[in-house]
Amino acid sequence: MLRNLALAALSLALLASPSAAQTYPERAITLVTGFAPGGSTDIASRLISERFAQNLSPNGRMVVENRAGASGVVASDWLRRQAPDGHTIMLIEVSSHAIVPAALEGGTAYDPIADFTHIGMVGTAPLILVSNPNFPARTATEVAQRLRASRPEEFAYATSGVGSIPHLAVEVMALALGGARFTHVPYRSGGLMLTAIHQGEGQFGIAVLASAAGQVRDGLVRGLAVTSRERFPSFPDIPTLGEAAIPGFEMTTWNMIIGPPGLPPAVLAQLNRALAATVAEAPIRERLLTAGVSAWSGANTPEGARDFLAAEVAKYRDVVARTGVRLQR
Numbered sequence: 001m002l003r004n005l006a007l008a009a010l011s012l013a014l015l016a017s018p019s020a021a022q023t024y025p026e027r028a029i030t031l032v033t034g035f036a037p038g039g040s041t042d043i044a045s046r047l048i049s050e051r052f053a054q055n056l057s058p059n060g061r062m063v064v065e066n067r068a069g070a071s072g073v074v075a076s077d078w079l080r081r082q083a084p085d086g087h088t089i090m091l092i093e094v095s096s097h098a099i100v101p102a103a104l105e106g107g108t109a110y111d112p113i114a115d116f117t118h119i120g121m122v123g124t125a126p127l128i129l130v131s132n133p134n135f136p137a138r139t140a141t142e143v144a145q146r147l148r149a150s151r152p153e154e155f156a157y158a159t160s161g162v163g164s165i166p167h168l169a170v171e172v173m174a175l176a177l178g179g180a181r182f183t184h185v186p187y188r189s190g191g192l193m194l195t196a197i198h199q200g201e202g203q204f205g206i207a208v209l210a211s212a213a214g215q216v217r218d219g220l221v222r223g224l225a226v227t228s229r230e231r232f233p234s235f236p237d238i239p240t241l242g243e244a245a246i247p248g249f250e251m252t253t254w255n256m257i258i259g260p261p262g263l264p265p266a267v268l269a270q271l272n273r274a275l276a277a278t279v280a281e282a283p284i285r286e287r288l289l290t291a292g293v294s295a296w297s298g299a300n301t302p303e304g305a306r307d308f309l310a311a312e313v314a315k316y317r318d319v320v321a322r323t324g325v326r327l328q329r
Helices: 002-016 040-056 070-079 094-103 140-148 165-176 190-199 209-217 265-280 282-291 302-323
Strands: 029-033 062-066 088-092 117-131 156-159 183-186 204-208 222-226 252-259
Touching (some): 029 070, 094 165, 117 209, 117 302, 156 165, 156 190, 209 282, 265 282
Parallel strands (some): 156 183
Antiparallel strands (some): 088 252, 117 252
């Protein structure tokens, strides 16, 4: 009799307590970026957040929060300590989860693979070589010639942070130009980086296209060459760096959504479905393309995102070793 009563009570409790999947999301979701406003991760986050939330729940809300510092490392380290309930997620890029883990002395406090739940992909993007409008060279070919012939530290370049993809891209370019050396001026986001180049605090830089697209269109900085294998559709008149100055040069970045470790499988599945649906929508794809991001195409699964990141970690470990870029704590 007592056993039957206990089973009945348990059954009622289960009926009265819906699963996490049935009640999720219970409140607004925080979508974190690791850079200050105006950079590529901030722009991509704000372009997808509304539809991402609505695809997750009809009345869903998503708030973008900027936690800038150390090329996204500060926010990444914070994220892994958050509750794995699906209400705090992050849009990341290559710097915090592939470059800095490889370049930082002793590595990051987190493992970019093991310490996070990988939800899915947003898209990929080239970088773009930009200069101050008054820089004494007007094309990518002329800029490369001028930089190759420059004295050590004659020119300053701006980046979105130490260990960021713009930082590594200039180091790779410097090697291709015969080991030229420039003064590095790091900022806290791609937006601040572009403002600095416009104002002459740095004469040039290689920015993520999503950070630079608006400033290039407005003439605040001069767009010289993209770093992808082919010209980017929304900037068809800008050549690739490979065709204009450095044959074979190619470097791109990407955006992925991750969460803290241990997200419940049902919540992970909901987030992945909503993300995949969002980046498949034609208006979102068009807005991303205009901003300088190619929305992800093909399969978009948590397993695929994790495998993609593992390959990127291995690739940039080799790039960091080749350039000799080392970051001190």
